[in-house]
Amino acid sequence: MMNDNEKLFNSGILTEEKQEAVLPPMDLWEKKKNGLVVIECPQQIPCNPCHDSCPTGAIMAFENIIDIPRIDYEKCTGCGRCVARCPGLACFVVDLTWGEENEALMKLPHEMLPLPRAGDEVACLNRMGEEVHRGKVINVTEPWKDCTRVVHVSVPKDMIMKIRAVKVV
Amino acid sequence: MKTTEILVVGGGPAGLSAAIEAASLGCDVVLMDSDLKLGGQLIKQTHKFFGSREEFAGTRGFEIGNLLFDEVEKYKKEGKLEIFSNTTVTGYYKEDGIVSYTIGEETYDLIKPQRIVMATGAQEKRIAFPNNDLPGVYGAGAVQTLMNVYGVAPGEKVLMIGAGNIGLIVSYQLMQAGVKVAGIVEAMPRIGGYWVHAAKIRRLGVPIYLQHTITEALGDKVIEGAVIQEIDNTFKLVGEPMKIDCDTICMAIGLTPTCELLWSAGCEMKFVPQLCGYVARRDAMMRTSHPDIWVAGDAAGIEEASAAMVEGRIAGLAAAASLKPEGCQMLKEKSTDYLKRLENLRAGETGAKIRCGLEQVCCECWG
Ligand SMILES: Cc1cc2nc3c(=O)[nH]c(=O)nc-3n(C[C@H](O)[C@H](O)[C@H](O)COP(=O)(O)OP(=O)(O)OC[C@H]3O[C@@H](n4cnc5c(N)ncnc54)[C@H](O)[C@@H]3O)c2cc1C
Ligand code: SF4
Ligand code: SF4
Numbered sequence A: 001m002m003n004d005n006e007k008l009f010n011s012g013i014l015t016e017e018k019q020e021a022v023l024p025p026m027d028l029w030e031k032k033k034n035g036l037v038v039i040e041c042p043q044q045i046p047c048n049p050c051h052d053s054c055p056t057g058a059i060m061a062f063e064n065i066i067d068i069p070r071i072d073y074e075k076c077t078g079c080g081r082c083v084a085r086c087p088g089l090a091c092f093v094v095d096l097t098w099g100e101e102n103e104a105l106m107k108l109p110h111e112m113l114p115l116p117r118a119g120d121e122v123a124c125l126n127r128m129g130e131e132v133h134r135g136k137v138i139n140v141t142e143p144w145k146d147c148t149r150v151v152h153v154s155v156p157k158d159m160i161m162k163i164r165a166v167k168v169v
Numbered sequence B: 001m002k003t004t005e006i007l008v009v010g011g012g013p014a015g016l017s018a019a020i021e022a023a024s025l026g027c028d029v030v031l032m033d034s035d036l037k038l039g040g041q042l043i044k045q046t047h048k049f050f051g052s053r054e055e056f057a058g059t060r061g062f063e064i065g066n067l068l069f070d071e072v073e074k075y076k077k078e079g080k081l082e083i084f085s086n087t088t089v090t091g092y093y094k095e096d097g098i099v100s101y102t103i104g105e106e107t108y109d110l111i112k113p114q115r116i117v118m119a120t121g122a123q124e125k126r127i128a129f130p131n132n133d134l135p136g137v138y139g140a141g142a143v144q145t146l147m148n149v150y151g152v153a154p155g156e157k158v159l160m161i162g163a164g165n166i167g168l169i170v171s172y173q174l175m176q177a178g179v180k181v182a183g184i185v186e187a188m189p190r191i192g193g194y195w196v197h198a199a200k201i202r203r204l205g206v207p208i209y210l211q212h213t214i215t216e217a218l219g220d221k222v223i224e225g226a227v228i229q230e231i232d233n234t235f236k237l238v239g240e241p242m243k244i245d246c247d248t249i250c251m252a253i254g255l256t257p258t259c260e261l262l263w264s265a266g267c268e269m270k271f272v273p274q275l276c277g278y279v280a281r282r283d284a285m286m287r288t289s290h291p292d293i294w295v296a297g298d299a300a301g302i303e304e305a306s307a308a309m310v311e312g313r314i315a316g317l318a319a320a321a322s323l324k325p326e327g328c329q330m331l332k333e334k335s336t337d338y339l340k341r342l343e344n345l346r347a348g349e350t351g352a353k354i355r356c357g358l359e360q361v362c363c364e365c366w367g
Helices: A006-009 A014-024 A026-031 A049-053 A082-085 B014-022 B040-044 B061-075 B140-149 B163-175 B195-202 B260-264 B305-321 B324-344 B348-361
Strands: A036-039 A093-095 A103-110 A121-125 A131-141 A150-154 A165-168 B002-009 B028-032 B081-085 B088-094 B099-101 B106-119 B122-124 B137-139 B157-161 B181-184 B209-210 B212-219 B225-230 B238-242 B246-250 B254-258 B269-272 B278-280 B293-295
Touching: A006 B195, A026 B122, A049 A082, A082 A093, A082 A103, A082 A150, A103 A131, A103 A165, A121 A150, A131 A165, A165 B181, B002 B014, B002 B305, B014 B028, B014 B061, B014 B081, B014 B106, B014 B212, B014 B305, B028 B088, B040 B140, B061 B081, B061 B305, B088 B260, B106 B305, B137 B140, B140 B163, B140 B246, B157 B163, B157 B225, B163 B181, B163 B195, B181 B212, B195 B209, B212 B238, B269 B348, B278 B293, B278 B348, B293 B305, B305 B324
Parallel strands: B002 B028, B002 B106, B028 B081, B106 B293, B137 B246, B157 B181, B157 B246, B181 B209
Antiparallel strands: A036 A093, A093 A103, A103 A150, A121 A131, A121 A165, A131 A150, B088 B099, B099 B106, B122 B254, B212 B225, B225 B238, B269 B278
16 A cells, blocks of 8 residues: 555655755755745656756756756756746745745746736645645746746745745635 | 649648658648648647657647648648648548548548558547436547637536546646636556646645546536545455535546558557557558558557657658658658657656557568
């Protein structure tokens, strides 16, 4: 029988034990203005637009198209282009330098209506779609002008590994 | 009777790519598709595609269709490519190589091509459960056509059967269209589609019931709900039946290649579970055992649009080169690159099934 963690992972939910693999190094992360990318793409699939869309080469070239993305965090500027390009909506940017001491700014992909607007209070959802916070939308961008939006939302620092989507309420 | 050098049957990504390549070698090409609008599955795909840049990864499916239409337009203007939409190829006559077709429902006619590329795509599978004939039970293809081609919501609350890529993607598109998704039921202990596709649905609150199956649709005249139940590793029902509130049931169980014309042409066929049904044996250039017939795309085995486009290019080029000796050099140069791309697309864990399937039907060369 599968244990609960396996079951969750097999249905598309990243479980705690697999998290370390995708986190940027803390010392760099805490200093990096505009934030660093967090990618949750743990399965080999034939896909590489994250690399193709990254202007700085932070997402390294894929030797083989099925590689799992590898990141050179030094080069990441937090621009969010990969966030808007990844077809799996698996790229996020987290800016720990933003706002007050215990605040952070998350840049999350968004493709649902209604669209959030700057200033809105939105529901922040965890990986299972449960509302875990109400956050304020700081900005909404459309980097590739292709309808995929990047929503910048302010969240408490201790929520950055929980929140993965927003919903207009 | 109408004649042509090359006939392409099917105007999806595989057929369009084949027609483009064949016309680029200077062949006269006729392409027939039974739909009103060309593009096959692509015109229904509003999500961004996987793959690499050569196959337009990160671009939405219908926009990939538009990119192919631009190329098609060019050869149409040059008079090299003739398109028949709303035209169904109904038969191939082995004795004289003549093909019959109907335009709409009135016109019936014949054409004699020198070479044919079969790019007829796929058909949906269904599963049996009590009441699966009630209005409100759809295949995923029908849901997508209603929603993304005609702008009609299929219902208010949908239960999706199957967590392969199609089930996952169509669930996401339903949510984008404002339709609620009550849940996704999957018989296997893990999702069959890409993990990232599941993750983006899960984080919007849609449950995925692994190792569950639908046992019954509820309702008298229309769907009023569904009953699902857990199954064990031997697919035996265990646990308690659970009622799901929904007004629509969408089946995304899988596809099977459309191969009737290949059968009637007498192509050597083989049942290959990994390619999801009967497929034609072929060589690396996609030529079947029938020397005048090539195959490409989902009709040659269920895969992806990315692979369908590359296979289509190979088939179109090879069919054309068989008529234009001067095209052989071009075929050699381009096919090396195309074969490399296919190899890359089929690498790794997610490509293992396809590789195993292809081993069973690909032969070196027909000689
Ligand atoms: C929901 C969904 C999501 C997908 N997502 C992706 C993705 O992200 N990335 C990816 O690469 N692929 C994806 N695919 C797969 C992709 O759409 C198919 O693999 C691809 O369209 C196959 O191309 P094709 O040209 O072989 O067939 P099709 O696109 O099915 O086209 C076949 C055409 O042939 C026509 N036809 C059939 N029989 C006849 C006849 N007798 N006479 C005339 N015309 C005929 C049909 O009308 C149709 O237009 C997805 C598919 C679905 C359903
Ligand atoms: S946020 Fe910008 S710089 Fe960082 S990985 Fe993504 S695209 Fe590259
Ligand atoms: S683009 Fe997204 S889904 Fe594709 S490899 Fe990169 S992170 Fe994974």
